[in-house]
Amino acid sequence: MKPKYSLKGALISNLVPIVFLMFAAFAVPMSGLSIPYLLHEMISRLARDSLLVLSLVIPVLAGMGLNFGMVLGAMAGQIGMVLVVDWGLGGMPALLVAALLGTPISIGLGYFCGYILNLAKGREMVTSYIIGFFMNGAYQFLLLYCMGSIIPITNPELLLSRGYGIRNSMDLPNIRQVLDRLVSVEVFGMDIPILTFAVIAVFCLLIVWFKTTKIGQDMRAVGRNRAVANGAGIPVEKTRILAIIISTLIACYGQIVSLQNLGTINTYNSHEQVGIFSIAALLVGGATAENASIANVFVGVFLFHLMFVVSPMAGKNLIGDAQLGEYFRVFVSYGIIAVSLLLHAWKKRHEMLERRLLENDGKE
Template sequence: MKKINTVSLIFLVLAVIGWCYSGLSLNFLMNEILTRFIRNGLIVLALLLPIAAGMGLNFAVVIGALCAQVGFILVINWQVYGMPGLLLAVMVSTLLSLVMGYFIGLGLNRVRGREMITTIIIGFLGVSLYQLIFMVGFGTFITPGNPDIILTRGIGVRDMVDLAPFRNIMEDIWLLEIGMIKISVFMILFILLFCMLISYLMNTRLGQQFKAVGEDSDRAEMLGLNVNALRIKAMIISTVIACLGQIFYVQNIGMLGVYSAHKNSEIFSCAALLAGGATIKKASVWNVIFGIFLFHSLIVVSPHAGQKILGNPALGEYFRSFLAYGTIAAALIINIKRDLWKEKKNSATGNFVNSNSICEGLKLTYTKVVHRIYGKTPI
């Protein structure tokens, strides 16, 4: 019998209790969750490949989010609106995220075993450079083409940029209303299509190579795999998907917070994935879907529950941040304890393993990895 994930169970219980006290209708809650699924689905999905490749949680997805915002700012600066402007923003931001993903992958190849803390630092660095360019660069060494987005002093982009020409361009396609619930069929199908593509990719030869690298990079290298190249590919795909996810997010809202839209995107994405039962070493598409519904259900109901229970909605707002960081901390602690328990168990039984059984185990592992990568058993 499969054990229930502790983090998921805690979120489920808190979400149910919070909904009971919040007084929110089920229709309102479902509308909010579906909207958040459309806004955050892809950026959470972007975390899967780095985990499969053994790099843990990719906090550098914020770089992909910044690439999307750069694309929108440039398109508005060039004054290209509507569907052509949206397509141009997608092209520009995707190309930029490809380059950024490549350099992030190069950097992570130099810090094997410390990828998660490195991606956090890379995220901080990217945000700082982004703010430097758009706070100081526009109006000094970058000539603005649209004065409406520039501050009155002539230097720097405004904090809020109106995206009304792009708002709900895709959400209004195949919009279905069931009672009080509005369902953007096209967007949900689009995100589910990406889920299917990631699932398919993980079962292809490339996906099996990612898994082989994630299980044991040294052994994968001995088998002839280019581990560094595979890790770079995983990071490029992750950054591009995160970029597309941020495009969906900001165009759905209709306003671009130039210096704030990307904030906590990586923290909330990682927390949602972990809430769905994923670990820092293993995650699936189902963890993404389940985690978004669980995490954002609690995010929606917590301020209202705080108002009803304690008479202070601000406590619910603080609870959101506590949930995000607490989920990541709890998941990391649980994973570390599980790894330590496994190591202790292996060391306790290690004295009873003879050299023949070790050789047989290595041979069996080698056979499984080769079969997974090349689709045939080695001679």
């Protein structure tokens, strides 16, 4: 009775990445960008974003959908980074200290987010999205008002001219790509940041291993059927909070890795887009709100960023307007999120609807 492998089934379940791949196959030659250049870009972007996207896998496992609340982790990472820059740290120690600082903040924020999501069961995605929004307010308050006044900031270059509050953007001269460059290999003229990929690999392995633990199994059970899991004595709410804490933590580390790659922080913007970008990337990789694998993460980051790089140029060469390609990319990428959320909502109501449709029915 096992479902048989069929080509058609495989195609349908991977429809989204296939569509993007087809689009890329069309847009890459159109853009006129060289393959080595694109490869180099992709490697750099995979190193930059994979960990952030990876943070979304665990909440999906626990049936909590796509965790828009991962921006809380990104905020925690950024707070760590700001403090580290202020203290004048540089190099690998700076990254490690930023991670150490971000850890308790992420755990706290993750607990808070998980607690609220427990009050809004079944509507996790929209709730986490809104939590991301209002915590952004708290973040701004912390950085714009508290830092430099309540929280001492010693480096006047980081502060706004009025004497308190962090500047809009800061360079990270002593932190820029320290992780990427510490151990890197040159292949065909491209620097491959081995250490960054090693860090990502470690987190992937942790997630794979996590799934084989008791708590991983509990999370799957909670994700599949809360009522049965509860009946079996699994502490459902605690398990869900843990899933969000883990996600927030990975997002925090992911943001730190991403910032060191970029070498600058847009204090009030860097984290904002992270949630939407990561979720779009994961979905482009073929994941859904119910199912996400590590393969989805990498395929997603690759395809999403390929579109990013290629579509403006393709648009320019094809129609003479770079903006048009960009419009298309934005439309398709975020359309994917909308479709995925719709499908999720539809599935949630599926049983009820199906009952009506099948047993009684028919709507005119």
